Amino acid sequence: MTGTATEDTLALSPALREALARWLEQLKALDGASDNTITAYARDVRGFLAFLAHHRGGAMGTGALAEVTVSDMRAWMARERADGLAARSLARALSAVKTFTAWAAEREGFDATAILSARTPKYQRRLPRPLTPDAARDMIDTVELQAQKDWVAARDVAIVTLLYGCGLRISEGLGLTGAEAPLPEVLRIRGKGGKERLVPVIPAARRAVDAYLRACPFPVEPDAPLFRGARGGPVNARLIRKAMQQARMQLGLPASVTPHALRHSFATHLLSAGGDLRAIQELLGHASLSTTQAYTAVDQARLMDVYDKTHPKA
Template structure:
């Protein structure tokens, strides 16, 4: 932050505060935006060889924007990441221009680089079940195995993000038929809990050696503290290596699998959007492309050739 003037630093903080208060953006999103905009402002300071005060920010030109984007690409930043950074910068400038009363066209008119949107990489239903079974074999401790199975069952059976599963507390146990989940941007949703997921959590709780209090994490690490997501990422990595699955078979892939399998079974997009906690239906619509791609793969493999 040393390359940024105090006025810009204050403006950046006020913008981030407004994101949290008005837009409901999560702390992780705010942290990412802070880094992106800070990096942009620091570049402009070096690019112009002078501190970028508020007046200087209002004079940013199309040429300046091209220079920043060229520098990013030369530094190895990919098109997808650069598009995300540009989105953060535009959001900041939109807010700043309204506050300071200047014309932000040079920044807002900058086009994001084109990139091919990656489709989620879900597991098929047999692979998802096999992963859960293989996760159980990764620890010599019965209670740790039960814990890991409970977590991955929640990811696949309820479509939870790993952060959401690990944010559950003792007050949530025993798991009810529906869970109230606070997701990204403090967006609340109601998620049905399958009997298999409730049974997996109950089994873990019976074996866990650490006492459970309502105000403490439901899932515990070996020493009794809150379970670190890296532990689940690690056990998934071991399972996928044993099964010969690709590197995309991560804990988050189980959430993708939940959505794709629901869609394949006839679930409608609006319901799946609600279950996943997506703010936009367009995000959920990605899964229709996944389902279509898989359908075509089956068709091409099974259709009799002339």
């Protein structure tokens, strides 16, 4: 991105800095945006405004947004690409810029057509890379073999089973507390941006967690982590990634097999079994259906692969 954080701040008028701060506050308070999203949006918008200040030769105020031209937008995007920003990242930055500009235009009453009509750069959307059902089962079995202590092995199996069986993010799984033990049939999960969703817990996941709790040397405490580290504190996600890395190497699976790939596998396997896309969206906690629709493309790609391998050739 263009400029440093200090340069970005100096390039903005006090009124524009205040407007940006209010917009970010609204995103967090009303839209439930996560801290990471807020940080990324702030960086992208400040970088854009700093570029405009240097490009146009003066500090940027809210009124200056109305004077931005199509040529200015092209110059900014060209600079970002020349600095090595990938098309996908530039598309994200442009989305942040448009969202802020639309908000500012509504408050200040100016025409923001030049910014809002800027075309999003084309990029190849990366499809999720799920495991096959057999590979997912093998992963759970092989993760158990990576730990030297039986209770740690039981813990890792419980975590991996929960991620795959419930479609949780690793932060959500490791964020569970002793208050959830024994696991109910339906978990209330607080996901990105503090949004809550209800997730059914399959019997295999409940059994795996029960086995871990019986083996765990630490007591179950409502305010303490459900999954404990070697000294009783919270489990570092890096340890689960490492256990899966060792297991996938033994199984000959690709580097794409990560804890998050288990979440992808959960969604893809549900869809293959006839699951409703809207229901899967709710289970995953996706804000947009378009995010969940990526699994439709994965399922179609796998179907075509099977077709190519099995259909008789003329």
